[in-house]
Each structure stands twice: as structure tokens, then as C-alpha cells.
Amino acid sequence: MANTNQNSSGQNREILQWHALEFEHHEKGIGWYVTFAAIAIMLVAYYLFTRDYFGAFFWVFLSVAAYLYARRKPGEVLITLSKKGVTVGEEFFPYTQLKKFWIVDKQYSRSIHLETTAYLNRVIVILMHDEINVEDVHKFLAAHLPEGNHDEETVTEIIARILRF
Numbered sequence: 001m002a003n004t005n006q007n008s009s010g011q012n013r014e015i016l017q018w019h020a021l022e023f024e025h026h027e028k029g030i031g032w033y034v035t036f037a038a039i040a041i042m043l044v045a046y047y048l049f050t051r052d053y054f055g056a057f058f059w060v061f062l063s064v065a066a067y068l069y070a071r072r073k074p075g076e077v078l079i080t081l082s083k084k085g086v087t088v089g090e091e092f093f094p095y096t097q098l099k100k101f102w103i104v105d106k107q108y109s110r111s112i113h114l115e116t117t118a119y120l121n122r123v124i125v126i127l128m129h130d131e132i133n134v135e136d137v138h139k140f141l142a143a144h145l146p147e148g149n150h151d152e153e154t155v156t157e158i159i160a161r162i163l164r165f
Contacts, residue, residue, distance in 0.1 A: 016081040016140050020127045021074040022089070024109060028070060036067070079126055081140050086114060088126060100148040101141045105134055112137060115148060 040063035047056035077089035085094035099115040112126040128137065141147075 014083055016136060018079055018128070018132050019076050020079050020129065022077055023074045023125075024127060025074045032070075033067075036063075036070070081137070083144070086124075086126075088124065093124065095144045098145055100146045102148040103134060103138055110134065112141070113148070114145075 040059065043059045044056050044063070047053070047059060078087070080087040085092055085096075086098070087093070093114065093116065097117050099117060101115070102113050104111050104113060110128040110130070110132075112128060114124040114126070116122055116124060128134070138147075
């Protein structure tokens with residue numbers, strides 16, 4: 001659902017909002033889980049064989065966390081672009097905390113990337129579905145932020161897509 005408030009002349013006014021998934025979800029078959037378990041077991045076995053019990057515990061912990069994350073289904077969040085900043089669900093990012101934006105529009109994914117001033121969580125990725133007009137989003141953000149020269153996914157996104165995470 002895209003909702004743009006407009007004045008009588010049809011120009012965008014205060015907000016642009018839509019619902020989006022929290023993250024891109026990839027269905028995983030039994031083969032994915034079997035491969036994941038085999039790799040996890042081999043890693044833990046190696047660390048046990050080398051008597052590195054902390055390493056073995058670390059990989060057990062990491063494997064359980066990754067398994068739980070892989071099974072998680074994305075929730076739907078409300079995305080709001082306003083004059084003051086960007087809201088993703090309950091989290092608000094004022095434009096003063098954002099450096100630039102770029103839009104990735106690939107056949108398999110459409111998303112907005114916002115580079116923040118934060119040291120960690122430096123790039124925020126917001127998914128867009130087909131009903132959202134990319135030009136409207138671009139114009140709205142360009143009025144508040146400089147556009148980055150990127151038009152590609154982050155390395156993390158590429159790896160996650162390849163691994164179907």
C-alpha cells in the first residue's frame with residue numbers, strides 16, 4: 001500500500017508511506033538444512049578434535065542462532081518518509097543521522113539504502129514492493145538527502161542472497 005499526501009495541485013506534501021517486509025525471506029528446502037547441519041557438525045567436530053572447547057562451543061552457539069534466524073519469517077513494518085526523517089516500524093531515523101541514500105532496482109529485489117552516521121549498522125536497507133513508485137521515493141528522498149553514487153547491493157546482501165539467508 002502506497003500512500004502519498006498531496007495538495008490540490010497534486011504535488012507531494014508531507015509523507016510517503018507503505019508497508020514492507022522487515023527483510024527478504026528465502027524459502028529453504030530440506031537440502032538447505034541438511035547442508036547447514038553437515039557443515040555445522042564438521043566445524044564442531046574439528047574444534048573438538050583439536051581440543052578447542054571454546055571454539056566448539058562458539059560454533060554450536062552460532063549454528064543454533066543461525067538456524068533460528070533462518071527459520072524466522074519476516075514481519076510487516078510501516079515505512080514512512082516524512083519531512084523530518086525516515087521511520088521503519090517503530091524506529092525513527094532523522095535526516096541529520098543519515099548521510100546519503102541510493103536505490104537498488106534489480107529484477108529480484110527493489111530496495112532503498114540509507115547510509116547512517118552510526119559506526120555499527122552503517123547501512124539501513126528498506127525493501128520496496130512493486131506497487132511503490134521508485135521515482136516518487138527518489139524525488140522525496142532527494143529533497144532531503146544527497147544521493148550516493150551506489151546502485152548496487154551491499155556485500156552482506158549479496159552473500160545472504162547466495163546463501164538463501
